[in-house]
Amino acid sequence: MRIRIFAVIGVGVLLAAGCGHPQRHARPSGRHTAPQSAGRPERSPSASPTARRTPPPPRRIDCERVKCAALTFDDGPGPYTARLLDTLKRTRTRATFFLLGQNVREHPHLVRRMALEGHELGNHTWSHPDLTGRSAAEVRSQIRRTQRAIEDASGVRPALVRPPYGSTDDRVGKAVGMPLILWSVDTLDWRYRDRARDIRIGVRKPKRGGIVLYHDTHRPSVESIPAVIAGLRERGFTLVTVTELFGGRDLEPGESYTERSEAPEPTEPPAEVVATRSPAKR
Ligand code: NI
Numbered sequence: 001m002r003i004r005i006f007a008v009i010g011v012g013v014l015l016a017a018g019c020g021h022p023q024r025h026a027r028p029s030g031r032h033t034a035p036q037s038a039g040r041p042e043r044s045p046s047a048s049p050t051a052r053r054t055p056p057p058p059r060r061i062d063c064e065r066v067k068c069a070a071l072t073f074d075d076g077p078g079p080y081t082a083r084l085l086d087t088l089k090r091t092r093t094r095a096t097f098f099l100l101g102q103n104v105r106e107h108p109h110l111v112r113r114m115a116l117e118g119h120e121l122g123n124h125t126w127s128h129p130d131l132t133g134r135s136a137a138e139v140r141s142q143i144r145r146t147q148r149a150i151e152d153a154s155g156v157r158p159a160l161v162r163p164p165y166g167s168t169d170d171r172v173g174k175a176v177g178m179p180l181i182l183w184s185v186d187t188l189d190w191r192y193r194d195r196a197r198d199i200r201i202g203v204r205k206p207k208r209g210g211i212v213l214y215h216d217t218h219r220p221s222v223e224s225i226p227a228v229i230a231g232l233r234e235r236g237f238t239l240v241t242v243t244e245l246f247g248g249r250d251l252e253p254g255e256s257y258t259e260r261s262e263a264p265e266p267t268e269p270p271a272e273v274v275a276t277r278s279p280a281k282r
Contacts, residue, residue, distance in 0.1 A: 055115040055156055058243045059094070063260055069206045069237045070245045071095045071228070072183065073216040074124055074162060077107040077114075080222040085113055087222070091229050094118045096242045097216070098162040098181075101126035101146030108153035115154040120241035122160040122181065123147055131163050131172045139175040160242060160251070173254030181242055183213040184259035189221040198224035203231030209260035211242065 061068065073084065073095060088095055097114055099121060104111050115121060125131070125142040126149075134142070143161060151157045161178045168180050185205045189198050198214070198221055206212050214221045232239060245260050 053116070055154070056118045058120075058241060061238060061240055061244050061247075063209065063238075063240065063245055063247055066238045067208050067236050068240045068245050068260070069208070069210045069212060069232060070240055070242050071202075071212050071214065071225075072098060072122075072162070072181070072242065073214050073221075074098045075100055075103070075128070076216040077103050077110040078217040080219050081107065081110050081216045082113075084216045084222045084225060085110070085117060085119075087225050087229070088119070089117055091226065093229050093239050094120070094241050094244070095239070096120040096122060096160075096181075098122040098124035098160075099146070099150055099158075100124050100128055101142075101149045104146065104149040104153055108149075111150060111153035112155075115156045118241075120160075120243055121150050121154060121156050121158050122162055122242070123150065123158045123178070124162050125164055128164045130165055130167045131176070132167050132169050136171065136175040139172055143176055143178070168256055170254075173256070177253050179251035179253060180256040181211065182256055182258045184210040185212040187212065187214055187221075189213075189218055189224075190215050193218055193220045195220040195224045199227045199231065202228035203235070206232060206237065207259075208237075209245065211245070211257075211259050 071093070073081075074097075076097060076099060087093075094117075097119055099111065101123075111121065123143055123146045126145045127142070129138075129142065131139050131142065147158060159178065160181045161176050162181050163172060163176070166182045168176075173180060184207070185201070187198055187201045187205075192198075202212060202214070202224060214225070216222055229239065246257070247260075251257060
């Protein structure tokens with residue numbers, strides 16, 4: 001059933017297109033239906049929302065009914081991340097960051113801020129290797145070090161991984177041991193670094209349930225986001241984190257997901273079948 005609802009990428013799939021070179025991302029985790037137990041901060045919540053010291057839980061948004069899409073930002077944090085966070089805050093938008101451990105170490109305050117402002121934090125490895133070329137021990141080390149860095153910075157333990165370059169296979173999935181989040185829209189922002197193009201792709205391409213890939217390590221990408229958000233809202237989208245997109249359903253460790261697929265329509269029997277049914281069965 002889960003396989004019908006989500007787009008599950010089979011083993012051995014390799015999406016080479018995505019992330020460009022030395023990049024980094026991050027993203028948050030947790031379930032929709034319950035507070036993020038794994039990411040729950042140690043301190044008790046403040047009485048004042050404005051003085052909130054603990055990350056807010058994922059919102060309960062029914063992406064079965066609402067037209068949702070998830071903006072994701074890879075390879076940070078970097079020099080433009082604070083500006084992006086300002087934009088997201090001003091527009092009341094939550095996003096997902098797939099973070100590189102080595103950048104988390106450089107910018108722990110930005111990671112903390114992401115969590116406190118409701119964004120999801122995900123693991124994009126420590127140094128952005130192609131995991132399919134690394135031993136299982138190296139894969140585990142890349143993930144574990146980054147988990148630790150993100151948790152140390154934010155108090156949140158990511159539940160999702162985005163493999164660099166979207167490159168994964170059965171063996172990598174097993175070594176990672178967490179759901180692998182890919183994307184349905186690759187803006188190729190890292191390649192073109194063209195704000196107008198970033199806006200055009202980001203506004204036009206997403207479909208319901210889509211996951212859009214940007215990199216907050218590039219200035220044009222970050223500069224495009226105010227117009228992307230406005231354009232997607234104009235198209236009727238509600239922008240959510242990846243965990244919110246999947247609505248609290250369990251994602252399988254080691255499986256890859258590119259989007260939230262349309263759920264099958266509730267099955268209404270064809271009219272002629274209804275007509276021939278006995279009243280007792282109606
Ligand atoms: Ni990347």
